[in-house]
Amino acid sequence: MKLFNDIVDESRNLLPKDGVVNYYGKIIPKELASTIFYNLLENLDWKHDEAIVYGKHYITKRKVAWYGEKVFKYTYSGKTKKALPFTPGLLKIKQLVELKIGETFNSCLCNLYHNGEETMGWHSDAEKDLKKHGAIASLSFGAERKFAFKHKQTKEKCEFLLEHGSLLVMAGKTQEHWLHRLPPTKKIKEARINLTFRTIVDNN
Numbered sequence: 298m299k300l301f302n303d304i305v306d307e308s309r310n311l312l313p314k315d316g317v318v319n320y321y322g323k324i325i326p327k328e329l330a331s332t333i334f335y336n337l338l339e340n341l342d343w344k345h346d347e348a349i350v351y352g353k354h355y356i357t358k359r360k361v362a363w364y365g366e367k368v369f370k371y372t373y374s375g376k377t378k379k380a381l382p383f384t385p386g387l388l389k390i391k392q393l394v395e396l397k398i399g400e401t402f403n404s405c406l407c408n409l410y411h412n413g414e415e416t417m418g419w420h421s422d423a424e425k426d427l428k429k430h431g432a433i434a435s436l437s438f439g440a441e442r443k444f445a446f447k448h449k450q451t452k453e454k455c456e457f458l459l460e461h462g463s464l465l466v467m468a469g470k471t472q473e474h475w476l477h478r479l480p481p482t483k484k485i486k487e488a489r490i491n492l493t494f495r496t497i498v499d500n501n
Contacts (some may be wrong), residue, residue: 305322312475314456316468317468318466318471319465321398321464322463324394324397327462331469333438341362342362342381343407344361346364359410362407364383365403365404370479371497372426391494394494395494398419404497406492409489409490410440410479410488410490411483412486413440413442413483414483416480416481417479421449421471423473425498426477427497429470430469432466432468434465434494435494437462437490440461440489442479443479445478447477448476449477486495
């Protein structure tokens with residue numbers, strides 16, 4: 298089921314049940330979004346992501362950077378990361394997102410996909426470090442990519458397009474009942490940066 302269309306209804310829940318996902322469309326104009334994209338590409342502390350899967354250590358082609366209001370620790374895929382202090386640019390973007398949706402966040406996991414063949418497999422953001430049922434705001438820059446959801450029990454799927462400068466918010470019980478992923482594609486040769494603002498429960 299394709300849920301994306303040219304008319305954006307910010308209040309519409311894109312999930313048919315068991316969660317809340319809202320798409321706000323392009324909240325940042327194209328020219329400014331492109332400027333932000335290149336600034337993020339050049340200035341964030343990008344490193345290849347690491348994961349422990351069934352006891353094996355993997356290093357991904359995708360790169361990540363982790364920032365927060367404090368030196369938060371965040372564990373996912375068997376690896377623990379420590380947040381760097383927010384850059385002034387990330388703080389401004391965070392404030393923009395917070396003003397737009399009426400939520401507050403204390404951290405941001407940034408993802409860099411160099412082309413369409415770099416992907417993120419099915420998963421849910423339900424780590425114990427995250428605020429239970431807290432919103433996760435995902436802001437996209439660069440290449441437009443499809444984004445997909447799959448219900449954990451019924452296996453029902455839905456997908457739509459994330460545009461350059463657009464905002465997607467997952468909230469409620471979405472992480473309990475749905476998996477999400479960034480599907481691979483050989484057609485896209487350009488890079489994409491994804492900023493995921495979230496709330497970490499203070500564990501220090």
